[in-house]
Amino acid sequence: MSHHIPTTSSYFTYVPKNMYFPCSYVAATQFSTMGEVVDSSAFIQSPEHRPKPTGTLEAEGIPLIDLSALNSSNSDAIASLVAEIGDACEKWGFFQVINHGVPLECREKIDAVSRKFFGQSMEEKMRVRRDELNPMGYYDGEHTKNVRDWKEVFDFVVEVPTVIPASPAPGDKELTMLHNQWPEFPPNFRDACEEYTRETEKLSYKLLELISLSLGLPASRFNNFFKKDQTSFLRLNYYPRCPIPHLALGVGHHKDAGGLTVLAQDDVGGLEVKRKTDGEWIRVKPTPDAYIVNVGDIIQVWSNDKYESVEHRVTVNSERDRFSIPFFFNPAHYTVLEPVAELVNEENPAKYKAFNWGKFVSARNLSNFKKLHTENIQIYHFRKSDSFETLAEEIRDACKNWGFFQVINHGVPLEKREKLELASRKFFAQSTEEKLKVRRDEVNPQGYYDSEVTKNVRDWKEVFDMMVKNPTVIPASHEAGDNGLKEVVNRWPEYPSELREAFEEYAEEMEKLAHKLLEITELRLESEPIKWLLQRPYQLHQAQSLSTLSNPSPSFGRYTTQGCWSLNHPCTR
Numbered sequence: 001m002s003h004h005i006p007t008t009s010s011y012f013t014y015v016p017k018n019m020y021f022p023c024s025y026v027a028a029t030q031f032s033t034m035g036e037v038v039d040s041s042a043f044i045q046s047p048e049h050r051p052k053p054t055g056t057l058e059a060e061g062i063p064l065i066d067l068s069a070l071n072s073s074n075s076d077a078i079a080s081l082v083a084e085i086g087d088a089c090e091k092w093g094f095f096q097v098i099n100h101g102v103p104l105e106c107r108e109k110i111d112a113v114s115r116k117f118f119g120q121s122m123e124e125k126m127r128v129r130r131d132e133l134n135p136m137g138y139y140d141g142e143h144t145k146n147v148r149d150w151k152e153v154f155d156f157v158v159e160v161p162t163v164i165p166a167s168p169a170p171g172d173k174e175l176t177m178l179h180n181q182w183p184e185f186p187p188n189f190r191d192a193c194e195e196y197t198r199e200t201e202k203l204s205y206k207l208l209e210l211i212s213l214s215l216g217l218p219a220s221r222f223n224n225f226f227k228k229d230q231t232s233f234l235r236l237n238y239y240p241r242c243p244i245p246h247l248a249l250g251v252g253h254h255k256d257a258g259g260l261t262v263l264a265q266d267d268v269g270g271l272e273v274k275r276k277t278d279g280e281w282i283r284v285k286p287t288p289d290a291y292i293v294n295v296g297d298i299i300q301v302w303s304n305d306k307y308e309s310v311e312h313r314v315t316v317n318s319e320r321d322r323f324s325i326p327f328f329f330n331p332a333h334y335t336v337l338e339p340v341a342e343l344v345n346e347e348n349p350a351k352y353k354a355f356n357w358g359k360f361v362s363a364r365n366l367s368n369f370k371k372l373h374t375e376n377i378q379i380y381h382f383r384k385s386d387s388f389e390t391l392a393e394e395i396r397d398a399c400k401n402w403g404f405f406q407v408i409n410h411g412v413p414l415e416k417r418e419k420l421e422l423a424s425r426k427f428f429a430q431s432t433e434e435k436l437k438v439r440r441d442e443v444n445p446q447g448y449y450d451s452e453v454t455k456n457v458r459d460w461k462e463v464f465d466m467m468v469k470n471p472t473v474i475p476a477s478h479e480a481g482d483n484g485l486k487e488v489v490n491r492w493p494e495y496p497s498e499l500r501e502a503f504e505e506y507a508e509e510m511e512k513l514a515h516k517l518l519e520i521t522e523l524r525l526e527s528e529p530i531k532w533l534l535q536r537p538y539q540l541h542q543a544q545s546l547s548t549l550s551n552p553s554p555s556f557g558r559y560t561t562q563g564c565w566s567l568n569h570p571c572t573r
Ligand SMILES: O=C(O)CCC(=O)C(=O)O
Pocket: 235, 237, 251, 256, 263, 265, 270, 271, 312, 313, 314, 324, 325, 326
């Protein structure tokens, strides 16, 4: 049974009722017994987020830390453990622990009941589904970064009831209470869950103390934020076998928002961590009876970015079901988060503004429930002005006052730009006869052209145009009533042979830069999202000013331009 304070403004009320039983997912997850996937489009990750077809590296580097020193009174052993933890938090944000003190039987028990619970019919599981007012219980429609996860979950809170704000609105003081729902089957489900929770909570305090010491703070510096009214919860994750493991993820890339996560994974594997040194996805090797620990956004803020909350995701596979159990160790909802005073000074000023944990959670919960069109709230939105905010401000001013600006330290590798420049010079230096072999025509406007007209006067230039999306689909004509479409394909000259590769590499970089600029502006505008622009085809022109990436959309929020962004290189020929 669920109990709650009835509210009219609860932030869960917007969730449409019918989303709890999407038959496509039922068909898809039961594909082994029920046949084919009916519609799995909600699960499809965009190409850059899909698992690598070649498979992921298995990490040797993610530290495996032995906690047995905690049972000794040897201060040297403890000091070296603290150093090891600090090092792992700084370099990886992730580590595994052994000799952690959680009895193996206790883990085996919860693992067994979890498998039994998820093994039931959908109808049975739906009896304890989470609903609009209470997000605890069974759920199969979670979205991470607006793409649906290939998983089913069962959530329960540690503190009963758990109190959180009813809405993310800063002025709204209303609170809501979260209660657990327990299934009838398997009969020892609740006991196993509660016993396991007590043990992982003990481990979490130990880890929190070690982390605190590693930051040079008293061991119990953070304990009081959790001791009363914690908002911690446990999750049972079930990742069914997936017929499209190359396109979907069990959990999309994300960072954990809370304090610490202590995770038990089974022997199937699938958790991948983004390595800080090079951004490569690294698989966390399943290690019997180990727990995987990662610092969440809260510790990132407390430590003023010394320990970063690291991105991770879960891949799925078509052979075996996978189960995992994260414990999310979170403070009381009224906790005000900001870098701890002991760690900030003039040389290292606070990088975050103070913010309320409960409001952050309730804004986050909104986006976990369904596909939203805005970016989910992230802790970097609370970064202080010296970095992100000032940048956004500067861009806004430039857009308003000039409509033009130049960027440096943009992340586009100089070699790529030089490679394309060189190929471009080689192409244009050829005879007109050669160049006309790839001239554009009325059917296909891509390719070489030397008689472009701007405002009815011919330009003193030659151009070569290419589309980023090849082919690109555009309307067949300008006629209002004509809904016909046509495909536009790139033309590639034989010489220089490297032009195509140089262009494609460069286009990829331009696209990344355009995304960055859009994101910053989108946040700044605090308005309706403009990500839809990115769904549209856009063009990359190669002209005498070398390159332009533009979007044929006519307007851009408050700033009206021909395209969305034009990325121009100020180089001359
Ligand atoms: O299942 C896993 O290995 C990790 C799950 C996870 O990252 C999460 O639920 O936040």
